[in-house]
Amino acid sequence: MAKTIEEINEKIKNGKVLVLNAEEIIDYVKEKGIKKAAKEVDVVTTATFGPMCSSGAFINFGHPDPPIKMTKVWLNDVPAYTGIAAVDVYIGAAELSETEGMNYGGAYVIEDLVLGKPVKLRATAYGTDCYPRREIETYITRDTINQAYLFNPRNAYQNYAVATNSSNRTIYTYMGKLLPNFGNATYCSAGQLSPLLNDPYYRTIGIGTRIFLGGSQGYVSWYGTQHNPGKERLPNGTPCGAAGTLALIGNLKEMSPQYLKACTFHNYGVTIFMGIGIPIPVIDEEMVEFLKIKDEDIYTEIFDYSVQRRNKPSYGKVNYKQLRSGKIKINDKFVQTGSISSYFRALEISNVLKKEIENGKFYLTASVAPLPLEEKYSSLDILSKEEL
């Protein structure tokens, strides 16, 4: 029998909701079967905590006197984009500091704001009749500014590649440090806990879905950039590599440093660990089939990151149980594996979200519109106007 979001929310209100995290549902289904699980369990909480470069924040500083139409802005010497209204900016997580290089960047500015630390604001302008000021230097904090909200164009990737290195030198990538001659391999997914791997065809997660974002309640605002639902899938629905993505939005002022953390990948750049939790309503038995997915049922592909091309050679597929064991086999050689995303923190977020739902602090939403199941995934080719 199907369950509606309204019925589940009523149960949350009455304190009668049964919530499990995406790890607990696996054994629950094994013990009680699909039918019983669909009837008894109302919500399954999924989560992920990993570096997501495509993140950033919109900020409105408020107007100084005399006012300024900012044309160049730096926050702690990190450039912010200001080609929008006078005192609105977008600070991207991956932007580097002009004075400290990779040791500081947009992600660190965002983290400092969340921590309530003062941030130096510097701006220049050309001056207009309505905005005469040509420069400003001041300090802001989370509490002095008007709005500050994260708007992350691509988060929560539905699966991702495994990276290794066949060359004879150490390389430094967004997948971390990769030792020569297949010295190690890194991966980046919460696997069985990951939101989009538990709802592979986006039956419940859609535009407008309320989520846990960096410690506050946020929303899915759109499908993410590079959303690629057409990726090859297993019969269980999970794609064998990077597929769907989400664009997320949430109030930065309510976020916590525990679930959002700036980081630097040596010789690559600055990015941000984002903590995301998404509740999945157990609407029917089919949903349980998807939710019972476990690490050994989810596969991804190993790629050689020493090949500096868009298409990298593949070394076959592995599942997340093998990856999490700490060792996989590539070309008959044992290779040590390590995760870029934190399963520990993901599990923690799935439990925090579970508690919030149980305590009636988090209600579920039906999506306003679905995420596309078909979307073109284009590459950038170098063309003349005539070749378009």
Add this chain to the structure above:
Amino acid sequence: MIKRKLVLSFPENIVTQPITYKLVKEFNLEFNILRAEITPNMEGKMLIELRGDKDQIDQSIEYLTGTGVSVQEAAKDIIIDMNQCVDCGVCTSLCITQALILDNKSFKLKFNKDKCILCELCLDCCPVSAIKVHI
């Protein structure tokens, strides 16, 4: 007579050669293997203390480098700042002695200092700079 503590890295193709034996025989060195992780078909690592004549130690390092072994001075101590660590576990892929592992129940990072050979491979891998060295 001097003493030097070194980290030796053996590429997988020479792991099976009797290299330490030569250090005794050809260079008349005393050595003490403090920690080692040698597995066929994988890169090997060894923390070794050499005692002997300064020139002979220098020559032995030249010999080692010539065979393809990489030689570096050992650091004093590796420290993990657990307040910074987010337990991602990316460092565990670089730790050949498995001094750094993710606990298979709690998924938290565990650092077993007794297994660490101070090779410093993990130093520049930590995205939140939680791994530090005391020189």
